[in-house]
Amino acid sequence: MAPHRPMPDDADRLAAYYADFAARWAHGTSPLYEDWAAGIAADPEMLERVRMLPPRLHQANLLFAAARWAGAPEVPYPRWREWLTARWDAVVTGAAARATQTNEVGRCATLLPVLSRIEGPIALLEVGTAAGLCLLPDRYSYRYTSPAGSHDLHPDDGPADVVLECRVDDPADVPVRMPQVTWRAGIDVSPIDVADPEAVAWLATLVWPGPDHDARVARLTGAASLAAPDPPRIVRGDLLEATAPTAATAPEDATLVLFHSAVLLYLDAAARAAFRRLALSLGERLGRPVRWVSNESLGTHPDVDAQVPRGTDTSHRLVQSVDGIATALAGQHGAVYETAPFSR
Structure with missing residues (x-):
């Protein structure tokens, strides 16, 4: 989105x-x-x-x-x-008849620095998942560039056809291992069938025109082809109503990661506040470890916005927060991951 x-x-x-x-x-x-x-x-x-x-x-x-x-x-x-x-x-x-459901798979590159630090099995739950392509971070290859040089990371079974590139400002944030994803599910009011050529074509049309975006279309179609034989489970429903019951079905031996990117901005202020309360209380409600990773534009979470240093340029960037704490700026299409603004 x-x-x-x-x-x-x-x-x-x-x-x-x-x-x-x-x-x-x-x-x-x-x-x-x-x-x-x-x-x-x-x-x-x-x-x-x-x-x-x-x-x-x-x-x-x-x-x-x-x-x-x-x-x-x-x-x-x-x-x-x-x-x-x-x-x-x-x-x-x-x-x-349609909706803005841009499924930008490149955002997985800005999720991986968080996911790779979680020990043990992980259960992924994405709200506003569209076709679920961001639920497959362990199936793509990555190339991270930092002041220390370039680092490639591949799935356990070898390099993938889809390679996501990302520039990182702190070498310490470059992932060195894939997360151990053992369960994944998404929630969307209008799920997209990744095996439906017309649905994928609409997602491609939502990609903005311009030379900077040509690679995004290639990533999208490549990820759709990769996902089609074994697509993630997607629940049709409203995120405020479907999150808790869907989360309750995740295996108890895995750390549940609830995440979303450029989704909550489509809700009104009351609904965004309600989702924040839900996300922060989900672990207690379920009696299990839950991490909440949010990638949203400035103006979506007032409490997170207050943590962004004054004068920080957020153009073309989402503010990433983990459990309500601002941690990084994430490129809107995944090509940039910057933690320096929050390290001062």
Whole structure:
């Protein structure tokens, strides 16, 4: 899922949301989306069109992906606007039928530094799992680059076809072992069948256009092919309702790791607070060890945000917290893992 939340239907705030999407998220990584988002932000007529949609459809990534799914040309905003205006109803219908479920497998590279430090068997439970590709961190190969050089890590049965690359600022954070994953499950309101070509194609369409993202599509399709013969279990349900009962089915001899990336931002403040309480109390409720690893954008967890040093640049980065304690900045697509801001 993309690291930005839908905005309320106030036109000024909607304009600010699209301007922020252009300047803070798309800038330097997707020139086309930067152009489209900046164009909408400065276009009162288009803003009004978007404002009249249900709030869920205000999401830039969903609107843009639905347009591309419907055949939108990847052209500068003025020409794209003409195309979009002429096919508005079809694009809106497509957006309404789908969701932003970007399953960025590269984020496994920023989860591994935490998972590799957990001794013994691990049970993984991901909320907002989409197709469950991030539930398979032990099936991918990794290449970590740090000030100490490059380090490769492979599954126990040898190098994988999918290689995830990540730049780490502290050599001590480079994983040296794979986690021992003995159980895995995901929760999603709209699970994606990794063996469904159309579903995987939609996930690929959600990847932003631009040279920086071409490798993401290759990773996605490669991971889907790897997962298809033995996909993880995915429970259809709301994360507030399904987390505890699903967690209760994990084997008791494993440390349960509850995790998510760019998911809670799609909830309102009350639901995010409720999930935080659930996550922090889950171990006590189940009577077993539970670790909670959260990768969310600044503005999602007020208590975690307060731990981010003032002036820290979080552009293109999620704030990683473990059991409610901010520990690192994680690249939104997994290419960066930085702990220096929290080591001062």
